[in-house]
Amino acid sequence: MSSEHPRGLLESIDSPADLKKLHESALPTLAQEIREELIESLSETGGHLGPNLGVVELSIALHRVFETPTDKILFDVSHQGYIHKMLTGRRSRLATMRQHGGLNGFLLRTESKHDCYGAGHAGTALSAALGMAAARDMNGGQEHVVAVAGDAAFTCGISYEALNNVAETTKRFIVILNDNEWSISKNTGAIAEHLNHIATSPAYAHLHDQAAKFVEWIGGKTARHLAHKIEAGVKQILLPGVIFEDLGLRYFGPIDGHDIPLLIRTFEFLKTQNEPVILHILTKKGRGYAPALAKPDKFHGLGKYQPETGETTASVSPTYSELFGKTLSDFADHNRKIVAITAAMPTGTGLSQFAARHPDRFYDVGIAEEHAALFAAGIAICGMKPFLTIYSTFMQRAFDMIVHDIALQNLNVALCMDRAGLSGDDGPTHHGLFDIAYLRSIPGVISMQPKDEVEFVDMLWTMANHHEGPIAIRYPRGAGTGAILKATPKLLEIGKAEVLRHGTDVALFGLGNFCEVALETADLLKQQGIRAAVINPRWIKPLDTGILEFFAQGSKVLCTLEDHAVTGGFGSAVAEHLSDAGITTPLIRIGWPDQFIEHGSVSILREKYGLTSQAIADRITKAFK
Ligand SMILES: Cc1ncc(C[n+]2csc(CCOP(=O)(O)OP(=O)(O)O)c2C)c(N)n1
Numbered sequence: 001m002s003s004e005h006p007r008g009l010l011e012s013i014d015s016p017a018d019l020k021k022l023h024e025s026a027l028p029t030l031a032q033e034i035r036e037e038l039i040e041s042l043s044e045t046g047g048h049l050g051p052n053l054g055v056v057e058l059s060i061a062l063h064r065v066f067e068t069p070t071d072k073i074l075f076d077v078s079h080q081g082y083i084h085k086m087l088t089g090r091r092s093r094l095a096t097m098r099q100h101g102g103l104n105g106f107l108l109r110t111e112s113k114h115d116c117y118g119a120g121h122a123g124t125a126l127s128a129a130l131g132m133a134a135a136r137d138m139n140g141g142q143e144h145v146v147a148v149a150g151d152a153a154f155t156c157g158i159s160y161e162a163l164n165n166v167a168e169t170t171k172r173f174i175v176i177l178n179d180n181e182w183s184i185s186k187n188t189g190a191i192a193e194h195l196n197h198i199a200t201s202p203a204y205a206h207l208h209d210q211a212a213k214f215v216e217w218i219g220g221k222t223a224r225h226l227a228h229k230i231e232a233g234v235k236q237i238l239l240p241g242v243i244f245e246d247l248g249l250r251y252f253g254p255i256d257g258h259d260i261p262l263l264i265r266t267f268e269f270l271k272t273q274n275e276p277v278i279l280h281i282l283t284k285k286g287r288g289y290a291p292a293l294a295k296p297d298k299f300h301g302l303g304k305y306q307p308e309t310g311e312t313t314a315s316v317s318p319t320y321s322e323l324f325g326k327t328l329s330d331f332a333d334h335n336r337k338i339v340a341i342t343a344a345m346p347t348g349t350g351l352s353q354f355a356a357r358h359p360d361r362f363y364d365v366g367i368a369e370e371h372a373a374l375f376a377a378g379i380a381i382c383g384m385k386p387f388l389t390i391y392s393t394f395m396q397r398a399f400d401m402i403v404h405d406i407a408l409q410n411l412n413v414a415l416c417m418d419r420a421g422l423s424g425d426d427g428p429t430h431h432g433l434f435d436i437a438y439l440r441s442i443p444g445v446i447s448m449q450p451k452d453e454v455e456f457v458d459m460l461w462t463m464a465n466h467h468e469g470p471i472a473i474r475y476p477r478g479a480g481t482g483a484i485l486k487a488t489p490k491l492l493e494i495g496k497a498e499v500l501r502h503g504t505d506v507a508l509f510g511l512g513n514f515c516e517v518a519l520e521t522a523d524l525l526k527q528q529g530i531r532a533a534v535i536n537p538r539w540i541k542p543l544d545t546g547i548l549e550f551f552a553q554g555s556k557v558l559c560t561l562e563d564h565a566v567t568g569g570f571g572s573a574v575a576e577h578l579s580d581a582g583i584t585t586p587l588i589r590i591g592w593p594d595q596f597i598e599h600g601s602v603s604i605l606r607e608k609y610g611l612t613s614q615a616i617a618d619r620i621t622k623a624f625k
Contacts, residue, residue, distance in 0.1 A: 009022065
């Protein structure tokens with residue numbers, strides 16, 4: 001696994017055209033070289049190792065048969081697009097993966113002409129691809145449109161909304177279902193079972209082998225057609241429930257997704273079809289790397305590791321997510337009404353612990369945020385207390401359900417938004433920078449953000465004991481300030497902010513993780529002779545308008561600080577109140593600017609966008625003068 005390894009074949013590839021020049025017999029060696037390079041390179045940068053190791057052969061075969069950028073290949077989520085990047089001229093930048101100024105960990109339209117569609121959220125590939133197929137048909141084009149989606153993408157409702165429309169929309173559409181049985185954790189639900197049933201049915205496997213051998217033996221299009229007809233006919237008898245056929249897509253498979261010649265021949269065949277098709281391939285997440293095969297969830301996406309062993313250095317603990325899982329499990333020991341819901345992120349949200357301790361009150365609904373929110377609504381109506389725990393960026397999916405179902409019916413649902421704020425190296429698809437804006441306008445939704453771990457636990461306790469409608473919390477990725485937890489949590493008074501320091505020149509309202517930044521800023525201002533008050537607002541809604549007006553009247557400048565888009569955020573709420581109350585004290589709003597923020601480390605991005613305590617202090621000093 002050393003970098004001294006000659007990667008002769010890879011060295012010769014700078015574009016899909018180069019790949020097509022290789023003899024087919026060389027492709028398994030190329031796959032091996034790609035694996036080695038991925039394992040080595042990602043050990044330094046981190047990234048989605050397991051999913052990519054699973055699609056090495058698939059990516060090679062796709063680029064061998066299809067012609068990007070003319071043909072369109074869309075990867076669902078696109079976290080598995082690293083090999084696609086390597087084969088489309090970006091291999092030399094692999095070492096810059098997920099770093100500021102380097103390759104994005106997902107596909108980006110701005111990064112390459114071969115990335116016809118950007119993504120980061122699951123379940124988008126089929127609908128977008130169908131749109132491209134429709135546009136192609138309208139324009140009289142000949143190009144192929146291929147959507148590559150994992151089995152977990154088929155737990156997303158949107159994938160079925162797309163499938164529901166395929167047959168009526170186009171005759172030329174290729175879906176590749178990459179089935180490795182894993183989402184980030186083990187895939188869940190009836191569809192996963194259905195796919196598993198197909199993949200493991202001995203009768204069907206035998207039949208399929210016979211059909212494949214028949215193709216091998218006779219060769220040629222007619223034979224493939226015949227074999228397919230026989231297979232399809234019997235398949236209907238054996239597996240009458242292959243749902244894709246009922247939805248109007250001709251189903252092929254399952255085939256071995258690591259067999260390059262078979263993939264190539266199958267794609268060549270699918271290209272000739274004049275009907276929508278879905279090819280079911282079976283792959284192994286983490287293929288070729290024992291540590292990733294042993295722990296598919298850990299190696300789905302991770303930071304640096306030892307390439308020889310897969311060992312990682314222990315991260316700073318506890319993270320907010322871990323603390324969330326533990327705290328909610330503790331509360332649930334004494335409160336039978338507490339229920340935890342995740343949409344395919346049991347580990348990421350810290351809820352695996354809850355699942356282990358309270359399996360009867362834990363639900364992983366798959367990548368189905370809209371369903372999760374409605375499911376929580378139903379649970380709440382019947383008197384239970386659901387904690388709907390979803391990353392801020394994915395909660396965007398459930399906006400209508402929060403408005404129309406949870407808030408309008410004033411249901412007692414706790415909305416917990418993990419990864420609120422900048423997510424860092426995952427980039428714009430994953431930053432949680434909009435949740436204050438989208439929740440703040442919904443009547444009756446209380447929302448808050450803790451300044452540290454102690455307050456976090458108090459807030460969760462307050463949420464568990466709130467019985468008058470929706471209540472939301474946002475908290476950031478990673479660890480907090482290291483505050484020592486108390487033995488017992490306390491109830492917080494809703495809408496009451498906390499004054500941490502008094503000062504009559506400037507009042508700094510530092511929300512959540514930016515409370516610490518506000519305290520540092522106050523120290524820097526002090527060196528300039530500027531006396532700053534620091535307030536921990538705690539509540540985004542309802543605002544503590546009493547404290548706000550008090551400091552607005554007693555200070556020369558107000559400043560809000562938040563890990564959120566400045567547009568529509570906490571500072572906007574403050575500005576609205578000041579305006580309504582006719583208060584004209586100047587207000588500086590610190591937050592992320594009104595643009596999509598690129599990927600990179602949090603420290604680099606805070607520096608770049610003026611969100612460090614030094615930059616904030618400089619801005620305030622300037623305003624002050
Ligand atoms: C809307 C949404 N919710 C959650 C996620 C987090 N997420 C990223 S990848 C993934 C699992 C994807 O599994 P699958 O599609 O089967 O691909 P695999 O990684 O197994 O190749 C999840 C849940 C997401 N990207 N988008």
